[in-house]
Amino acid sequence: MRLLRFDQASMLHLTDFGDKTVPPYGILSHRWGNSEVLFEDVANKSYKEKDGYRKIEFCAKQATKDQLQYFWIDTCCIDKWNLEELSKSINSMFLWYKNATKCYVFLPDVSVPTATGIAPQAMWEESFRKSAWFTRGWTLQELIGPSSVEFFSSEGQLLGDKKSLKKLLHAVTRLPVKALQKYSSDDFTISERMKWADGRETTEEEDIVYCLLGILDVSMPASYGEGREKAWIRLKAEVNSSAPFIIPFARNDKFIGQESHFADLEATLFRDKQTTRMAILGPGGTGKSQLALKFAYRTKRRNKNCSIFWINASSIDGIHQSYASIARKLNIPGWNDEKTDLKQIVKLYLSKEDAGQSLLIFDNADDDHLMSAGLSKTGAAALIDYQPQSKLCSILFTTTNVDTAKRLASRNIIELQKMASDIARSMLERYLDIEVSITEKFEVELLLQELSHLPLAIVQAATYINTRNLRLHDYRTQLSKQDQRAPKSNSASTKDTIQEYDTQNPVAATLLLSTDQILCDSPLAGKYLFFMACIDRKDILLELLDAPSPFEREDAIKTINSYKLVTRRPADSALDIHQLVHSALRESLRKRGILEKWTQTAVKRLARVFPDDKHGNRSKWRRMLPHAKYALSHSPRDQEDMGKLRLEFKCADVLLSDGQYKESAELLMQLTRKRILGSEHPDTLTSTGNLALTYMNQSRWKDAEKLFVQTMETFKRVLGNEHPSTLTNMANLAATYWNQRRWKLAERLEVQVMETRKTKLGDSHPDTLTSMANLAATYKNQDRWEESEALDEQVMETRKKKLGDSHPDTLTSMNNLSDTYKHQGRWKEAEVLDVQVMATRRTKLGDSHPSTLTSMNNLAVTWMCQGRDAKALELMEECVRLMRHVLGTTHPHYISSLGALTSWQIEISGVSSLTFI
Structure with a gap:
């Protein structure tokens, strides 16, 4: 859960508490407007430009009055571009309102000109009764859940709370006074609670059902398009179900499948001997998913003790969302911990015999190597890794791919032919x-x-x-x-x-x-x-x-x-x-x-809305990247307009930020060859510099040095010695010297960059801090530990205050300080930092991100140096496996980690056992 707070300099910050204890907080209940402050606006410090900032100031003011440092607002505390996070948040929303110390209801359609104190009820009661807030479905849980709910006019004037307004609230909502005062689900029947949404409205007709999930204490995946009546039927079935049933689609009574198919599915999938797998194979549009859906509902009717789960197998993101729903439904310990590997806890839970009989349906399994949005094929995960191993667990796949069907289900395949x-x-x-x-x-x-x-x-x-x-x-x-x-x-x-x-x-x-x-x-x-x-x-x-x-x-x-x-x-x-x-x-x-014309239109539109590579935009660009890649790959190669060029620049930048160095390099090489902007245009120079960065990340130091020297001289001539782009290029060139152990050359450039940035930008500017961190690393490699430690600590503390504990730059500075501790043999201090960095990177970037792999390697080394051999070996083995898939067997980081692991195994057991690779 993330919470907002203002610091002493009136800067807004988001704090992610993860598995930490959440402090007391206030929470806002409101209706969305057209210019709300979003998660990325807070992360990118652009929140004051939005009209919705007024509500943030209002909520912060009320929280401060109630001596609450933190507050929560749905518009900007949830990264809505992160689908897994969004899914968790929707199902946690009722609890978040229930656990709030104070809930502030902002009513923009109730106006009270009174300046101080509680305004007389006669002045606002009529507009209060007519407020649209009382007509909405989702505000129902926001009224019932919190123990303290206070109502405010559009001017921020306090009108009263649930206690003082209980008679009026009862008259307006028709809710029982007991539900308004101190809600407990045990005091009301299911049917009573279902009726509370009567007369309320939602934008989507199904939401009038979904808004009751928290109040009914059930979880059920949304299936927009099923209609209100089918959503009600699913909800009632969920409430009355004796075994977990997570199917995101309503039963389709109009679809007809061949009875022989159902007979084959039942005969094969529910053999009582071992884990059974079966695949439904066929071209698109032949009804594979519909056949699986009908079989799921038929199984539910015939075997009420069988748990049934539907899994979107089209991507890693889809699987993670599905597994999050399963973990939440089964209430598996750790399901709401951001650091938990949902895949593993669900897999292990369903592999236990006491979990009972289950049916898992992996829909759209067209490739048994899954990819996340924005990740390359090398970052793919095998679908087989997500499957439980139990004789009571049956697994059904739908796929269009013959080879995938054979690999996943062997000969147990139903091939859909032409419908009779x-x-x-x-x-x-x-x-x-x-x-x-x-x-x-x-x-x-x-x-x-x-x-x-x-x-x-x-x-x-x-x-x-x-x-x-x-x-x-x-x-x-x-x-x-x-x-x-x-x-x-x-x-x-x-x-x-x-x-x-x-x-x-x-x-x-x-x-x-x-x-x-x-x-x-x-x-x-x-x-x-x-x-x-x-x-x-x-x-x-x-x-x-x-x-x-x-x-x-x-x-x-x-x-x-x-x-x-x-x-x-x-x-x-x-x-x-x-x-x-x-x-x-x-x-x-x-x-x-007109295909080419519309492809051009798509490229131009994407170029306008595609975000930059700022930290707060990561989830957004990961969802937009597949669309950008598709449009660019289908765009004519000889098309050289500014829209396409701008989109290519943006894609290259985010690929570099996301650790996809090979793809970024390929795109940047294409950009540097283009002549539309000219060789000395700042964008051309930037793309050349970014290409050099990708070479650095692939440890191609000489290639990187050559490009950085070339662009540095051009930057100096075109922009001047003190321009930010010139200084950035100089810092990058220093990094290539550093990695070639040419310390004095690196130090000379780093000191020059740091002093110039301090003068131009100030001591706490992000670029100044970066140059301080670089200089600290150079001191470290010359055994100048005190100078290095002093700079590292200053950088880390400043970044924590400015950016927060989980920002990538903060994590990098923590990693740098840990490295300094290690060189001095201060292993316990290093371990504390290494553990925090690895856990946060896993949560924010994913297991396969190069930065995550680096932190895994670092922690394994720390454990080994402390004599914790078993833990170190286990972590390094996992690290090497992932590095092989992500970086390749020729990458220096893979070779280094593999060498360390091999030497550890020989040292501990005298035998090198590398069968896991």
Whole structure:
């Protein structure tokens, strides 16, 4: 949990307490506006520019009055770009409000001009009763949970609290006075608590159900798009379930699967001998996930003691979110500790026999080596590492990849073939809103033939028919006209309307009908479809969809959603688009000759919204990076406009910051070869300098030195000796000397940089601190320990105050000071710092980040020097495994760590055992 505080200089700070004891805090209850301060605004110190800063000042003022140093506001205490963190936060929200010392309700639609004291109730009661705060679903838990809730007008005037206003609150909300005064779930039945949301509203219809999860003390994954009624059914089933059941989708009664498939699944998966694995294999759109979903609900009905869990296996991030939900649901010790490896605790828990019978469904397992957003293939993790080992645990995969299916399930594979005519007919009739007449039976058969009996095409066709209220014959007629290539002359959007499709692809045919209609209904919705075709199809962030207003954007998304072309993810502020729909859209744009134009549009949009590489933007750039990579990789190679160049610069910077040195170097080499800006343009020089940095991170010191010398001379000539960019380049050149053990050359440059920065920027400026840390390292390598320690301690303490304990620069300075302690044999002091650095880096950057691996190596060395051989060996073995995958077997850091491990093993046992590599 993160909390806010102001320091003595009125600077706002976020403190992450992790597994530490959380101090008393105040909490804000409010409705979101259009300019709220977000997590990245606080991290990047840009919070005062937003209108929402007024609410932060208000909350801080009230907390100070109540002698509370810390306070919490949902807009900026949660990194909403980090999906795993967001998922945890949503399910922890009720407890956070309940545990708050004070809750401050800010009512912008209640105005009281009184300057001091509690305003007379007669002045504000009418507007208080009508306040929109009482109509919202999510504010219900914010009213009930905290023991102390105080209400304030838009001027910050205190109106009263839950105790003094209990009669008025009861009259407005119809909630029992006992629930308002001292809520305990034991005092009310489930049905009573469910009724408390009656009459309240939410933006998404399903949220009126989801807002009750904390009050009902249950956890259930959100499934936006299922509708209110199905969400209610799932909630009731969750409340009454005898075994854990985490399925993020409502039961789809309209989907029909072959009974032989269900029989095969049951016969294979629930053999009582060993862990059984099975895969459903088939091309996109054939109904793999729907078959697995129906099997999950059937298993729940037939075996009430079987725990069933649905896992998004499309990426590491998806798996982590799924495992977080499982750990929370099972209340596994450590589930809410940020330092816990959720994969391991869930895997170990379900591997125990006393965990009982379970079914795990890994959906979209198209690659058995998973990647996180923004990570390269070398940072991938094997899917097999996430699976429990128990004869009571059955595992089902859905995949489009034959080789993956064989590796994961051996011969236990169900391959989905063309759907039988009778099943396809029954599915279409179930999806249609109107009953098919006897005279239309022949039309059904003809239509199904045109749709190739493909489930996805059937669903899209039925949705279009329902939305447009068409007869089957009319729809089939429109479908057949898709091969007429002439554009519609009477359409205002003729230049963007798709008229062609591949007759061998029924999804393309149904899609293009829907797309043409969408363009007529909402040109903005049509543009969104074209834009989405030019970026990655998963996790399409709403922020990427440009619109005159949030309301117009929402209307356009609703139009697209009405034709079932996207899957909405409101909790993540994102959309997904089916792979076949995405491919069909791209092919259609290509045939119309506008694919390149829309790719350019996508690149320009991404260049505008893609964040810089500041620490607070890490989660944001990791989610945007797949879209940037996709758009750039599909952009014409000879395209040299400023938008593309700017996006390439940004991608190279964040790849470098995220430890992906090889990818960053490849992109930077391309940039340095481009002549659009000129060889002496600051951006060109910056990209050359960053390329040298990637060489440094790959220990290519001579290559780095050559580039730094070249750019330093140019910087001096173009910008001057004291320009920040010149000084940065000089510091980097000093680092290359340092790594070549050319200490005096390094020291001369570092002293010059440090003194200039002190004069120009001040002693506590981040750049000055960096140069002090560099000089300390040089002193260290000349055995000048007192000088080194003094600088290291000064840098660390200043960074802690300015940046916080978990900022990467603070961690680096802690690591530097630890190294100084080690050289003096002060192992205990070094260990304290090493443990903290490694744990924080694991949480913030992930296990595979190069900085995390460095800290693992450092701690292992510290333990070995203390004689704690077993712990040191275990940690170094893990470090070497990860280094091999992330850095490669030729990287100096891998070779060094492997050498240390080998020598330790020989020293301890006399035998080198490297079978783990």
